[in-house]
Amino acid sequence: MKIFKRIVIAIIIVIAIALAFNYSKLNIISGYAAKNMASSVFIADRTPASIDKNDNNIPTIKLASTEVDYIHKTASSSVFGFMERKVIYRQGLGSVLVNDSYDYSKKYLRPRRQISGNNLPFPYGDNGKKDTVFGNVDYQKLQKAINKAFSDPEIKKTRTVLVAYKNEIIAEQYADGFTHKTPILGWSMTKSILATLYGVLEHQGKLELNDFAPVAEWGKDERKNITLNHLLRMQSGLVWAEDYTKISDVTKMLFMESDMTQSQRLKKAIAKPKEIWNYSSGTSNLLSGLLHHYVTKNQEYLDFPYQSLIDKIGMHSMVIETDMENNFVGSSYAWANTRDWAKFGLLYLNNGQWQGEQLFSKDWVTYITTPTVESDGTYGAHFWLNAEGKYPDVPRDLYSANGYEGQYVFIIPSKELVIVRTGLAEDPIFDINEFISEVIATIK
Template structure:
């Protein structure tokens, strides 16, 4: 009997040690993810706690978390069985920010000055409702079937598509939403935000204010081999800096998004493990470093905040969009852009038009070619903050297609050869995008 009790005690000890080593460190990230997710979904898009917990919070172990919303003071607190409490606050204009115990919630803060330009043209080039247009080159029955097939049938949870928008020759030709979503629903684009962030370098270059081929302006790198890293290398995810991006475990990316006070410094502080332009490595830290570099281009924090909206977001009428900030006031350019599906499609249309929006050139035509040209170490998969089909990753889709891609299958597909922009927002990356794109593009009659 004593031997049995002793063995049982050893087993319990082993379990406790395992929990302490393997599970306990994850709790902070779990409660942090949940607090941020609930605060953003609730205060930005008006979703209920139940909707967020059943939908947006669909990661492993996140159901261990309990969440409480304080509507009057606009914050969310989350714990894992009473442990590791995390708090996310909502501030109008800045979105939701996950904060730590040292964050001063009483401190005043600056917000972007928005200028919503009135444009009476129909969507997508304006803000009025789209104009019905029938193209003889489209098989509409096939198109509607293709879009319908992107959504789950009743009681299914396989494809998990939330919305689809299709633009052809500057017209909305298809649009559909899952139950609970509509044209006004703001949806998190996750890493599609990287393409937004990268675009600002194209805008500054068009304005003659930056040269992306020059070394990154980072003083901490000037005394080691990192001094040779250019902004171009960073845009191509080709800097050679150490970084781990694996969302199934604690890694550089998850620690940055759910623990860092200043996300722009997480990649900056990493050592070089390869020479620049020799090793492609996808890194959200790199994009947030780029956001920090953008901030340095302006004399004041207010100018930095305003630039994102005045030079691009509000200029093309993406008035629903909000890009959230970290505790230090940096836009989280890697991951935290919210917008309606229609507005995400506008961004794709801007690139389809090579930077021209209603007659105004926002970035040079050459910039669209630049972002869609493969970096030499990505096997045709990646350009400059955009993903590519140059290597035929989607075999049944034109190879000139390039796209914005975000966690859980957020996608903006730009297909210049077909004058087509396709947006799909959802909750699953298991979705068969090749089949979907094949079916949609097949609707265009030869």
């Protein structure tokens, strides 16, 4: 009996030491679990069991226990009862991690959506897809390529695939539990949505890319020379640590900050603009906050992405979640179904034109696909590139919106293709070069 007690005491001591050593990390663990659960349940209409089994079943995050309150639309997570975090779902604004300062009685503004249905087929309406058969497409071979993307589901973890050729869907497939209506979290694909808003503002004549960033406190030090172009290209020279495996700038911002637009704004410069390239989600959320400079009223700020871009092209399933201060989390939190993500790619394939209206200029497409200095040809302006042949068997003109865990919208102008793939595994576990090249090979 004494031996048993000693073993129990030893185990308790080990657990106590582990908790003490990792206590600060519990904020991130329970915060991630609660946030992912709430958004997946209340936006994507998925079950908590499915989210626990798949989305939150990753190292450390799976230590959290999460409960969902459907009546009040909340989710709460904790790790062995410690560091409970709560998330509240707000219609039109998505789910938000809250802290003790959150005002439950406050009336929050919501985006005014312009959603109107029509009988047009994809991509200009919601009446399904055309039955067009292209003579130069080997559909049997294409289906084999897509089936391969869904093979080894425990490893590749593909959820959805859509291939659009010449503005029409020629193939799409969904894993069990997902349909063409299921919203998917884009993670950093949201950055490309955010950047496009700046392309729209530029086309409207409301800004120039070489304008200095409208940050008053930067005017007093070396940061005064940072331009919008530097921010869009992630070459501001500001310090930032983008590491999701530990407590870093990005995890503190996403899971601990009430105003995510301030995280990068307050950082010091470690280099002059253009001297270094440093991928930063904080920069994207800074840009999200700077939209207030061009769209000054709070209601107009919330309406702007939807009225100028999202609802304009019929991406009616899209929701960009906001932080506690109602700023769009432009780095990470846009949700949309697979067909709507494809519409975004087609807008770029058509050089910013949608049903006769030019939303941004063709020069903007050239801008975002021009390689950024020091990025080794892999990054433009909030879009990823294949300019230096990262994917050797894929055309060099491919560019894409990429997101954590393998969310992709690939645009290939030379092949008139847009390919969307979503899932829970990214390159190289899910082999992008092989997948894209095999899809392209089906078109003669």
